[in-house]
Amino acid sequence: xxxxxxxxxxxxxxxxxxxxxxxxxxxxxxxxxxxxxxxxxxxxxxxxxxxxxxxxxxxxxxxxxxxxxxxxxxxxxxxxxxxxxxxxxxxxxxxxxxxxxxxxxxxxxxxxxxxxxxxxxxxxxxxxxxxxxxxxxxxxxxxxxxxxxxxxxxxxxxxxxxxxxxxxxxxxxxxxxxxxxxxxxxxxxxxxxxxxxxxxxxxxxxxxxxxxxxxxxxxxxxxxxxxxxxxxxxxxxxxxxxxxxxxxxxxxxxxxxxxxxxxxxxxxxxxxxxxxxxxxxxxxxxxxxxxxxxxxxxxxxxxxxxxxxxxxxxxxxxxxxxxxxxxxxxxxxxxxxxxxxxxxxxxxxxxxxxxxxxxxxxxxxxxxxxxxxxxxxxxxxxxxxxxxxxxxxxxxxxxxxxxxxxxxxxxxxxxxxxxxxxxxxxxxxxxxxxxxxxxxxxxxxxxxxxxxxxxxxxxxxxxxxxxxxxxxxxxxxxxxxxxxxxxxxxxxxxxxxxxxxxxxxxxxxxxxxxxxxxxxxxxxxxxxxxxxxxxxxxxxxxxxxxxxxxxxxxxxxxxxxxxxxxxxxxxxxxxxxxxxxxxxxxxxxxxxxxxxxxxxxxxxxxxxxxxxxxxxxxxxxxxxxxxxxxxxxxxxxxxxxxxxxxxxxxxxxxxxxxxxxxxxxxxxxxxxxxxxxxxxxxxxxxxxxxxxxxxxxxxxxxxxxxx
Amino acid sequence: xxxxxxxxxxxxxxxxxxxxxxxxxxxxxxxxxxxxxxxxxxxxxxxxxxxxxxxxxxxxxxxxxxxxxxxxxxxxxxxxxxxxxxxxxxxxxxxxxxxxxxxxxxxxxxxxxxxxxxxxxxxxxxxxxxxxxxxxxxxxxxxxxxxxxxxxxxxxxxxxxxxxxxxxxxxxxxxxxxxxxxxxxxxxxxxxxxxxxxxxxxxxxxxxxxxxxxxxxxxxxxxxxxxxxxxxxxxxxxxxxxxxxxxxxxxxxxxxxxxxxxxxx
Numbered sequence: 010x011x012x013x014x015x016x017x018x019x020x021x022x023x024x025x026x027x028x029x030x031x032x033x034x035x036x037x038x039x040x041x042x043x044x045x046x047x048x049x050x051x052x053x054x055x056x057x058x059x060x061x062x063x064x065x066x067x068x069x070x071x072x073x074x075x076x077x078x079x080x081x082x083x084x085x086x087x088x089x090x091x092x093x094x095x096x097x098x099x100x101x102x103x104x105x106x107x108x109x110x111x112x113x114x115x116x117x118x119x120x121x122x123x124x125x126x127x128x129x130x131x132x133x134x135x136x137x138x139x140x141x142x143x144x145x146x147x148x149x150x151x152x153x154x155x156x157x158x159x160x161x162x163x164x165x166x167x168x169x170x171x172x173x174x175x176x177x178x179x180x181x182x183x184x185x186x187x188x189x190x191x192x193x194x195x196x197x198x199x200x201x202x203x204x205x206x207x208x209x210x211x212x213x214x215x216x217x218x219x220x221x222x223x224x225x226x227x228x229x230x231x232x233x234x235x236x237x238x239x240x241x242x243x244x245x246x247x248x249x250x251x252x253x254x255x256x257x258x259x260x261x262x263x264x265x266x267x268x269x270x271x272x273x274x275x276x277x278x279x280x281x282x283x284x285x286x287x288x289x290x291x292x293x294x295x296x297x298x299x300x301x302x303x304x305x306x307x308x309x310x311x312x313x314x315x316x317x318x319x320x321x322x323x324x325x326x327x328x329x330x331x332x333x334x335x336x337x338x339x340x341x342x343x344x345x346x347x348x349x350x351x352x353x354x355x356x357x358x359x360x361x362x363x364x365x366x367x368x369x370x371x372x373x374x375x376x377x378x379x380x381x382x383x384x385x386x387x388x389x390x391x392x393x394x395x396x397x398x399x400x401x402x403x404x405x406x407x408x409x410x411x412x413x414x415x416x417x418x419x420x421x422x423x424x425x426x427x428x429x430x431x432x433x434x435x436x437x438x439x440x441x442x443x444x445x446x447x448x449x450x451x452x453x454x455x456x457x458x459x460x461x462x463x464x465x466x467x468x469x470x471x472x473x474x475x476x477x478x479x480x481x482x483x484x485x486x487x488x489x490x491x492x493x494x495x496x497x498x499x500x501x502x503x504x505x506x507x508x509x510x511x512x513x514x515x516x517x518x519x520x521x522x523x524x525x526x527x528x529x530x531x532x533x534x535x536x537x538x539x540x541x542x543x544x545x546x547x548x549x550x551x552x553x554x555x556x557x558x559x560x561x562x563x564x565x566x567x568x569x570x571x572x573x574x575x576x577x578x579x580x581x582x583x584x585x586x587x588x589x590x591x592x593x594x595x596x597x598x599x600x601x602x603x604x605x606x607x608x609x610x611x612x613x614x615x616x617x618x619x620x621x622x623x624x625x626x627x628x629x630x631x632x633x634x635x636x637x638x639x640x641x642x643x644x645x646x647x648x649x650x651x652x653x654x655x656x657x658x659x660x661x662x663x664x665x666x667x668x669x670x671x672x673x674x675x676x677x678x679x680x681x682x683x684x685x686x687x688x689x690x691x692x693x694x695x696x697x698x699x700x701x702x703x704x705x706x707x708x709x710x711x712x713x714x715x716x
Numbered sequence: 717x718x719x720x721x722x723x724x725x726x727x728x729x730x731x732x733x734x735x736x737x738x739x740x741x742x743x744x745x746x747x748x749x750x751x752x753x754x755x756x757x758x759x760x761x762x763x764x765x766x767x768x769x770x771x772x773x774x775x776x777x778x779x780x781x782x783x784x785x786x787x788x789x790x791x792x793x794x795x796x797x798x799x800x801x802x803x804x805x806x807x808x809x810x811x812x813x814x815x816x817x818x819x820x821x822x823x824x825x826x827x828x829x830x831x832x833x834x835x836x837x838x839x840x841x842x843x844x845x846x847x848x849x850x851x852x853x854x855x856x857x858x859x860x861x862x863x864x865x866x867x868x869x870x871x872x873x874x875x876x877x878x879x880x881x882x883x884x885x886x887x888x889x890x891x892x893x894x895x896x897x898x899x900x901x902x903x904x905x906x907x908x909x910x911x912x913x914x915x916x917x918x919x920x921x922x923x924x925x926x927x928x929x930x931x932x933x934x935x936x937x938x939x940x941x942x943x944x945x946x947x948x949x950x951x952x953x954x955x956x957x958x959x960x961x962x963x964x965x966x967x968x969x970x971x972x973x974x975x976x977x978x979x980x981x
Contacts, residue, residue, distance in 0.1 A: 106896065580839055581840060585840065592821055593817065660820040
C-alpha cells in the first residue's frame with residue numbers, strides 16, 4: 010500500500026503532541042492470573058477430562074495402567090486429529106458433515122487402489138498419495154461451494170457426505186464384490202509404510218518414574234507458586250531477611266514431615282509427620298510471599314456491612330459438610346442391592362407419594378404466577394393436568410433412579426453432592442466476605458480448609474475403593490493446604506490491582522512452565538504404572554486381560570497435528586484470519602483478509618486430516634468397512650464444542666478439542682474396564698458433554714464481561 | 717504497509733476537494749452539485765437527515781461509487797478510485813459503525829488484522845503487536861488495561877476508537893467516520909467526539925457524518941448540509957452558529973411550524 014495516488018513530499022514531524030489523557034475507569038479491576046486462566050476456552054474440557062479420568066481411575070483397577078492409557082490414547086488419536094481440524098473450521102465459522110465419511114472413505118480408497126488398480130493393484134504409497142489428492146479435492150469443493158453459493162455449510166457438506174458415501178459403497182461392491190475391503194496389509198509396500206507412518210513401539214516398565222515425578226511436581230509447583238505470587242502481589246524493594254529464614258525453616262519442616270511420612274508406619278507417627286509436613290508447606294507458601302512481596306501494615310478491620318448471603322452460605326456449607334460426614338450411618342457401604350429393594354416395604358409407598366407431591370408442587374409453583382388473578386376454566390384444567398403429569402413424571406423418575414442405583418452408589422452420590430456443595434458454598438462465602446472484611450475472610454477460609462481435612466479423613470475411613478480412597482485423601486489434604494495458604498496470603502499481603510508488564514510476563518511464564526512440569530509429572534506418575542506380578546495374577550484370575558505396553562504412531566501424529574494447529578491459531582497470521590473470518594466475516598473482508606481463501610483452506614485442512622486418519626486406520630487394521638467413519642463427524646463436532654469452540658465461530662481452542670477427544674476415548678475405554686454395559690458410556694458422555702458446555706458457556710460470558 | 721505513513725505537508729491545495737459532484741442512479745438523483753473540502757487537521761462534518769444522501773456521499777469518497785460528474789481532487793490532483801482498495805491505498809480510511817472489528821477477538825489481534833507484522837514470515841510478533849496496540853490506544857487517550865480483552869467487552873465508544881486508532885496507525889490521511897455517535901449514549905458520544913478531535917489534531921483530515929448538529933458543532937471546522945441530495949450550504953465554522961445549523965438541519969421553517977404545533981415553549 011505504498012503506491013499512493015498523490016505525490017509524497019517532505020514530512021513534517023509536527024504531529025501535535027497529544028496529551029495522553031488516561032481516563033481509568035474506577036469500575037474496572039485488575040483481572041488476576043487465576044481468573045484469566047479460568048476463563049480460557051479449554052477450561053470446560055479440562056475439568057471434564059480430569060473428572061472422567063479420576064472417576065474411572067477410582068473405579069477400575071486396570072485403568073491408569075500404562076497399557077490401558079496407551080490404549081485409550083490410541084482410541085483418542087484419530088478423533089483428536091480430526092477434532093483439531095474441525096475446531097479450526099468451526100472457529101472459522103463453518104461445519105463439515107462430510108468429515109466422518111472422508112476418514113473411512115479414504116481408507117477404503119487406499120485399500121481398493123492398492124488391491125485392484127489396473128487389475129493388479131499399485132504400491133500402497135501411490136494409493137495413499139492419490140487418496141490425499143482426492144481428499145483435498147473434496148475439501149476444496151466443499152469450500153468453493155460454500156463460498157460461491159453462500160449456502161450454510163451444513164447443507165453443502167451434507168450433500169458431499171451422501172455423494173461420497175454412495176460412491177465408496179458402489180466402488181467397493183464393483184471392485185471387490187463386498188462392502189468390506191480386507192487384506193490391505195498384504196499389498197505391495199504396505200508393511201514398509203506401516204513401519205514408517207503407523208509404527209508400534211513396545212516397551213517395558215519405566216524405572217525412573219518416581220524420582221522424575223517428584224522432581225517435576227516439586228519443581229513445577231514451586232515455579233507455579235512463585236509466578237502466581239509475582240502476578241498477584243506488589244513486589245517489595247529488597248528481600249525480607251526474616252521471612253527468608255522462615256521460608257527455609259518451612260522447607261526443612263516440609264522435608265522432615267514428608268520423609269518421615271514415607272519412612273514410618275502407624276497411625277500416630279503418620280499423624281505427627283503429616284501435620285509437620287502440611288504446616289511446613291503452608292509456612293513455605295506464606296513466608297515466600299513475605300520474602301519478596303509487600304505485606305500489609307494494617308491488620309484487618311471490623312466485620313461490618315457484610316452481605317447477608319455470607320452467613321447463609323457458611324451455614325448451608327457447614328450443614329452440607331456435616332451431613333456428608335454422616336451419610337455412612339444410614340447407608341451401608343457394602344450394600345450392593347438397589348435402593349428400592351433395600352428399603353422396607355412400608356417405606357416405598359411413602360417415597361413414591363413424596364416424589365409425586367414434589368412434582369405437583371413444582372408444577373404448581375411454576376404456573377401459579379401466570380394464573381393469579383386470571384382464573385379461567387381452561388387455566389384451571391391446564392394446571393390440574395400438567396401438575397398431575399409432573400407428579401407422575403417425578404414419581405417415575407425417582408423410583409427408576411432408586412431402582413437403578415445401588416445403596417452404595419446412592420451413598421457415594423449423596424456424599425459427593427453434599428460435600429462438594431458444602432465446600433463450594435464455603436469458598437463462595439469466603440470470596441464474598443473478602444470484599445468487606447479480611448478478618449471474616451480469614452475465618453471462613455480457615456473453616457473451609459478444616460472442613461476439607463475432616464472430609465478427607467471421612468473419605469479415607471469410609472470409601473470402598475482402595476485406590477480412590479488414598480488418592481482422594483492426598484488430593485483433599487493438598488487442596489486444604491493450598492486453600493489455607495491462599496487465605497493467609499490474602500490476609501497478610503496487598504493485592505496488586507495495576508497491571509505490571511514485567512511482573513505479569515515473568516509470572517505468567519513461570520506459571521505456564523511450572524504447571525506444565527507438574528502436570529507432566531502427574532501424568533507420568535499415573536500413566537506409567539505397571540501391574541505388580543501379584544496384581545496381574547489377580548486381574549487374570551478375575552477374567553481381565555493384562556495387555557502389552559504399545560505406543561502407536563497414531564498418537565504421535567495426533568500430538569503433531571494438534572501442536573501445529575494450536576501454533577497456527579495462536580501465533581500465525583493465518584490464525585488471526587481464521588478468528589476474524591469466523592467472528593465477523595464482512596469486517597475481515599473489508600480489512601483485506603482473503604476470507605474466501607481462508608475458508609477453502611480450512612475445508613481442505615479438514616479433508617486432509619481426514620485422509621491422514623483414514624490412512625492410519627487402513628494401516629492399523631488392514632480391513633476397512635465401506636461404512637467406516639459414518640456418524641463420526643458428530644463426534645468430531647462434539648469434541649470441538651466440548652473443547653470450547655463457539656458453534657457460531659470466532660472463538661475456541663484446538664487444545665480444547667483434543668481434550669474433548671480424550672474425554673470421549675476415556676469414557677469408552679473406562680466403561681469397558683469397569684465391566685459395565687458398554688452402552689452406558691453414552692449416559693456418561695451425555696452428562697460430561699452438558700457439564701463441559703455449561704462451564705464453557707459460563708466462562709465465555711465471564712470473558713466477555715466488561716472489565 | 718507495516719510502517720505508519722507520514723502525514724502530508726500543508727500545501728496551497730486542500731487535502732481533499734470535491735467540486736460540483738453529481739451522482740445519478742438511473743433516473744434517481746442521489747447527489748446534485750455538492751462542493752466541499754477537507755483540510756488536514758480539520759474536521760468536516762456532513763449533516764443531513766435520513767435519505768439526504770450522506771451514504772452515497774461517503775461511498776463516493778471511499779471509492780465504492782464513482783461520481784457521475786464533478787471533480788474529486790487530493791492535494792489538487794484529480795483522483796479516480798475504482799474500489800475501496802484504491803481509496804485505502806491513497807490513505808482514505810472509512811470507519812463504519814459495525815463493519816470493522818471481530819468482537820470476540822482481542823484488541824491487539826483486531827488492531828493488526830490483515831496487516832500482521834511477522835517474524836521469519838510465519839511468526840506473528842505478538843509482543844510488538846500488543847505493545848503497539850496499547851501505545852496507540854493510549855495516544856487516543858484510552859488506557860487499555862488488558863490488551864488481551866475481547867473487543868466485544870469494550871464500550872461502543874472505545875470500539876470506535878480502536879478502529880480509529882488502527883486507521884491512524886496504518887497511515888490514513890483522511891478518516892471517514894460514518895455516524896459514529898448514532899448508537900451511543902450521551903457520555904459515550906462525548907468520548908467519541910474527543911477521539912475524533914484527537915485524530916484531527918494528529919494531522920488527519922476527518923469527515924464526520926452525523927444527523928446530530930449538537931454532536932457536529934463542537935468538533936467540526938466545516939459543515940456540509942445535505943437535504944434530498946442537494947447541498948443546503950457548505951460553511952466554515954465562523955460563518956454559522958449552532959442555532960443556525962440546527963435550524964437548517966431540521967428544515968428551518970418546518971421546525972418552527974412543528975414547535976408551534978406541538979406547543980414547545
